[in-house]
Amino acid sequence: MHAPKGALERRFALSARGTSARTEVLAGITTFLTMSYIVLVNPAILGTAGMPVASVAAATCFAAAFASILMGLVANTPLALAPGMGLNAYFAFTVVQQMHVPWPVALGCVLISGVAFLVLTVTGIRQMIVASIPPYLFAAVAGGIGLFIGFIGLKDAGIVVANPATFVALGDLKTPGPALALFGLVLIGALSVWNVRGAMLIGIVATTLVGWLTGQVALHAEPYSLSALTGTLFKLDLGGVFGLTGSHGLGLLEILFVFLFVDLFDNIGTLVAVTKRAGLMTAAGKIPGLNRILITDAVSTIVGSMAGTSTVTSYVESAAGVQAGGRTGLTAVVTGLLFLATMFVAPYAQLIPLAATAPALIIVGGLMLLPLTEVEWEDPLSAIPAFLTVAMIPLTFSIANGLAFGITAHALLKLVRGQLKTSDWFLCLLAALFVARFVWMGAA
Known part of the structure; x- marks a missing residue:
């Protein structure tokens, strides 16, 4: 009995961080419950790109398990990872559907x-x-992605529809799809304000059950087969990446830029939020083991792409586990093991209708607006680029456009104000590349 405890103590330094194995396990379960909705939502989004939903669900679980366990063992940080919201939408709606x-x-x-x-x-x-x-x-960027995800959820639910006169309009809420989605939205919202752990997962499952009981969702139970796990495994096409020429033009550079930079931004913001709450950040504002954390994230993205899912990133829901007492990597390992166990039932995610996952998208999008409080809206130098970033992401259905407008506006306004320094050369380079991109797009 004492040997495992001693091994855990040596590996995770539990006493030094004022925690225990029991607390870490409970924290890991808490983190899993708060982010487990991704097992259902990620396949729903990537499924719109033509990917097999059952396979994506399994790949989502595998990627989250691998990444979280690796983070716990390598960085000893209570940080769980999974395919990121926002980048999965960019993958499906912009890269696959719009850029073909x-x-x-x-x-x-x-x-x-x-x-x-x-x-x-x-x-x-x-x-x-x-x-x-x-x-x-x-x-x-985080706020703009939140609006983007929320808008996709409203569209999937049929609550917001296309309109030739006003571009968008309110859908017919009396029809079965929107009505079912509104039921899910109210349920998840109520569970969230009651601080029920796993509110989104419970809401998605309950909404699906209501859809089945009311005949809105056809239940086709198919025999489970492990072959469902291999539909996306090692299906990536590297040769095709370097063949993105012709009508795609600079598309490859744009896609790589967005995947890379949004992942980078997402990680930095999440790391600051979680490590602050866990009391792991130093007095100087430094994050211990930052390089190990970011290397783990990069390796996880590589492995996740091989399994068949979009970019893997750190999850701010990890803060729920920290709130429950998680202070070491054991929390992340427990979360990863739970995702691993879930992998073998994940293919049944294909039975979940859009009307059940759409409410989760809407609420996740709303919660992602919190970082906008960090913008100094009284200062035009920050307010104008920030607004352009936030607005252009959902209105153009492109994270890349939001980044382009925001960074370019920031560089131009610094130049006009006379605050541009030689150390801003990289910022100027990015802005110039974005301007060139817009010129090229206009000439294409």
């Missing part, structure tokens, strides 16, 4: 972005990139 890139090629782009992230971290270039981007733009 086949999903195996898009997976190849995810792998290359993970390799690039790894190289930038190991060589130290990452610090230069982070230093060139003002923190308020990190917040604006």
Whole structure:
């Protein structure tokens, strides 16, 4: 009985961080419950790109399990990972549907972005990139992605529909789809304000059951087969990535840029939030083991792309586990083991209708607006680029456009104000590349 406890103590330094194995296990379960909705939501999003839903569900569980366990063992941080919200939407709606890139090629782009992230971290270039981007733009990107995800949820639910006169309009809420989605939205909202752990997962499952009972969802129970796990395994097409020419033009660079930078921004914001709450950040504001954390993230993205899912990133829901007492990597390991166990029932995610997952998208999108409080809205130098970033992401259905408008506006306004310094050369380079992108797009 004492040997395992001693091994855990040595590996995770439980006493030094004022915690126990029991507390860490409970924290890991808490984190899993708060982020387990991704097992159902990620396949629903990537399924719109033509990917097999059952396989994506299994790949989602595997990627989350691998990444979380690796994070716990390598970085000893209570940080869980899974395919990121926002980047999965960019993958499905922008890269595959709008740019007409086949999903195996898009997976190849995810792998290359993970390799690039790894190289930038190991060589130290990452610090230069982070230093060139003002923190308020990190917040604006997160907020813009939140609106993007929320808008997708409203569209999937049929609550917001296309309109030739006004572009968008309110859908017919009396029809079965929107009505079922509204039921799910109210249920998840109620469970959330009551602080019920796993509120989103419970809400998705309950909404699906109501859909089945009312005849809105056809239940086709198919025999479970492990072959369902291999539909996306090693299906990425690296050769196709470097063949993205012709009508795609600079598409490859844009795709890699968005996958890389949004992952970078997402990680920095999540790391700051979680490590602050866990009391792991130093007095100087430094995050212990930052390079190990980012290397783990990069490796996880590479492995996730091979399994068949979009970019893997740190989850801010890890803060729920920290709130429950998690202080070490054991929390992340427990979360990963639970995702691993879930993998073998994940293919049944294909039975979940859009009307059941859409409410989760809407609520997740709303919760992602919190970072916008970090923007100094009284200062035009930050308010104008931040607004352009937030607005352009959902209105153009492109994270890349939001980044382009925000970074370019920031560089131009700094120039006009006379605050541009020689140290801002990388910022100016990014802005120039974005301007060139818009010129090229206009001429295409």
